[in-house]
Amino acid sequence: MVKNTVLISIIIIIIIFGLQLIRQDILLSSDFSENDVYSVYNYNESFKLKEHEKEYFEKNSHLILYDFNDDYALNNIKIIFDYLKIDYDVRHTKEVIDLDSYETVILLEQSSNSDISKLEIFDYVYTGGKLLYLSNGDKLRNDLLYTNAENFGINNIYTIEETNYIYFNTEVLIGLSGKFDLVDNQFEDDKNFMYLDVDVDDNVLIHMEEDSGSPLLWERDFGSGKIQVLNTGKYETKEIRPLIVGAFSLLQDMFIYPIINSEVLFIDDFPADYKSEHEVIRKNYGRDFERFIKEIWWPDMIDLMTKYDLKYTSAYIQSYNDEVIGPFNYNESTDTTTKELVTEILKYDGEVCFHGYNHQSLLYKQSSADKIGYKSWPDEEKIVESISSSVSSFNKLFPKYDFYTYVPPSNLLDNDAILALKKAIPSLRAISGLYFGELDDYGTRNEDIMEQEIGISSYGLVDLPRITSGSFLNDNMKYKIASLVTTHGLINHFIHPDDILDPDRSLNLLWEELYKEKDNFFGYIDETYNWIEKDTAANAAEKVRQMHYIEILYREYGKQIQIACDNFQEEMALILVTDKEIVSSAKCTYEKLGANRYLIVMHENKAHLEVR
Structure with a gap:
């Protein structure tokens, strides 16, 4: 009996060992030896829109407006807008500018002076414009947040503070909500955000706040337009870029931008x-x-x-x-x-x-x-x-x-x-x-x-x-x-x-x-x-190569959102920001990502969505 048991054990070991050798031999002899890329992007072979096709789409233009030289912050915003394929101009407040020709003005830390007064920026917003103000009041005591506090919905202003503790009331960044502790265990003294501690009106929508309740990103209606304030400081850093993207997106009635989707x-x-x-x-x-x-x-x-x-x-x-x-x-x-x-x-x-x-x-x-x-x-x-x-x-x-x-x-x-x-x-x-x-x-x-x-x-x-x-x-x-x-x-x-x-x-x-x-x-x-x-x-x-060359055009036409891509090849992923509900699509697929965002995947260079 013992001999039979030993013999059976030996046979099982031999079988297992043999199967392992066979598996290894199959692996080593199988031809998984090529590096197959899903789709090599070739600009010269991509689909090009004809000029008359582009004319159907009116591109909204946006303005980055600055007062003093802060090259790092200004360049950071330009990099972001280039990523998003946003059509924008960069101008100094001393220039004569027709603000009404722009869908949105992105204003970088501005002092209250004669230049900004001549531009009548609050009149522009009151009559339907959109203002995204990037400031925490730390550089200038006569910052607009102080001198025009009421227009921004501010009731009381206290001191400049720093924090790593934030709370998202809305989905400013995709997938995030609630409280976050951004303390770096190695460099605990480093703070990600430097903000102006303020109280705001009850009718202000606070998207993001410091853990104690001081608003870091808020929005308010102003006449027929909207004002948004990103009160985080450090606008020159990569860590703030997504908040600028999130804030800009939430300010738009509709916004589409390309993504890598990887x-x-x-x-x-x-x-x-x-x-x-x-x-x-x-x-x-x-x-x-x-x-x-x-x-x-x-x-x-x-x-x-x-x-x-x-x-x-x-x-x-x-x-x-x-x-x-x-x-x-x-x-x-x-x-x-x-x-x-x-x-x-x-x-x-x-x-x-x-x-x-x-x-x-x-x-x-x-x-x-x-x-x-x-x-x-x-x-x-x-x-x-x-x-x-x-x-x-x-x-x-x-x-x-x-x-x-x-x-x-x-x-x-x-x-x-x-x-x-x-x-x-x-x-x-x-x-x-x-x-x-x-x-x-x-x-x-x-x-x-x-x-x-x-x-x-x-x-x-x-x-x-x-x-x-x-x-x-x-x-x-x-x-x-x-x-x-x-x-x-x-x-x-x-x-x-x-x-x-x-x-x-x-x-x-x-x-x-x-x-x-x-x-x-x-x-x-x-x-x-x-x-x-x-x-x-x-x-x-x-x-990434396709995203570099792609141009995204879109418009609302009745109950449709029509989208076209220049320099398109095979597939292109987009993020659509809208409060409307998509009910069907043609030549693209869609997936809801949150309260007001959709993933759109273009399967051809022209597509449309039915919305309500």
């Missing part, structure tokens, strides 16, 4: 050389790091991927040596693991992008490299040689694969090194640095970090910066996610396989706890923003 998830340093020993891994999981990645971490990440229908964009790195001169060798025994992991990434419609031959950032100045303990590269030739060697080795495993996206190690990259990148990777179409930049240990902006805008660079590559990172969901994370969803319809997050080895990234939690945190994070996104398409970085980059 959720991108990067896994940095994956695959990589994981042949190493770490006490925390050996003690808790009885394995070396490579086996931990293959047998525990990656299977769990696949579970999250299938649970939330994610698409991974992994950032491949060949070695962790510090070689910048050559020869550019690597541990060839890692090829088997690399092939297994990459095959599975591609099998699940993911993307492998290029991270580097090694983790030495492409920097020419040693002074910059010294800050993170790296080596600088001597010249372009060595950068090209190292990358070409790594790409060649990768193509021995996946002969048909082209890299489309590059992630700079440690988010550092010299602009001059981009030319070397393009030489070594001719297929390159996008670079992903950081959107919000990074603070140094003293809480100041790290100037060496590759901080990007979203768009097309002077090198012809798409800038697709990562926005958020890590495992933990908090109010700060929710605010940043909602910010870029509101302005761009983009979620771009990154994580690392070795988070468990870094106390700052893991908060000393083991993988089981980190997995729960990631599950909570992706669950929140899935519940709050499940309308956003899951994309690889390459797919999202092509959407």
